[in-house]
Amino acid sequence: MTVSLKELLAQKVALEARIDEQRKIEHSGAVQKVRQLVSEYGLTQDDIFGRTRGSKAGTGETRTVPPKYRDPATGQTWTGRGKAPKWIEGQDREKFAI
Known part of the structure; x- marks a missing residue:
């Protein structure tokens, strides 16, 4: 058939x-x-x-980033994110590393 x-x-x-x-x-x-x-x-x-990646909006949670650099003269710190502060601009960052 x-x-x-x-x-x-x-x-x-x-x-x-x-x-x-x-x-x-x-x-x-x-x-x-x-x-x-x-x-x-x-x-x-x-x-x-479950919580999806990147769905922190509205939780009120913020993460603090530990500082990576410290100005020995003033004690100010910088995380290494964003625009560099005046005290570290144009200098070797290794000497300010924490």
């Missing part, structure tokens, strides 16, 4: 339609189940997905 290309393509189209229909049914069931669990247990987005 041989099946023509035209018949196979028609079967493919019908099967893809059934697949899409089943996917929609299962998707909606999964969404309902997740919503029920979120509501029942009071889950948050962080509970489900």
Whole structure:
């Protein structure tokens, strides 16, 4: 029994339609189940997905960077980030390293 290309393509189209229909049914069931669990247990987005990289916004947390350089004359320090202070500009930074 041989099946023509035209018949196979028609079967493919019908099967893809059934697949899409089943996917929609299962998707909606999964969404309902997740919503029920979120509501029942009071889950948050962080509970489900965890904290994503770079999502510190609004937490109030700031990181302090330890200083790398100190001016022996005044005791001022600099982390090595941003614009260099006047007391270290144009000089060998190694002699100011902490």
